[in-house]
Amino acid sequence: MKIFCDENICVRCLACVSESECGGVTYDGGRLHFDETRAEDWDSIAAICPVAAIEVRRSSDWTQQRSHTS
Numbered sequence: 001m002k003i004f005c006d007e008n009i010c011v012r013c014l015a016c017v018s019e020s021e022c023g024g025v026t027y028d029g030g031r032l033h034f035d036e037t038r039a040e041d042w043d044s045i046a047a048i049c050p051v052a053a054i055e056v057r058r059s060s061d062w063t064q065q066r067s068h069t070s
Helices: 015-019 042-048 059-069
Strands: 002-005 025-028 031-034 054-057
Touching (some): 002 031, 015 042
Antiparallel strands (some): 002 054, 025 031
16 A cells, blocks of 8 residues: 555545644655555545545556556
């Protein structure tokens, strides 16, 4: 699993930081940081983003993307 955040559309509302229960999302130095090793409800964190800047990609998604581009 990998978390992607489009910083071009992120409005820095920090809702994702508030939704994070295990320290998986932090804000430091003006940037969001995602620690995918933390046991977070990543789907809820992505869903709370008001501008849909956060995307959760699982390894099965990568496999599908590769098969479509090959």
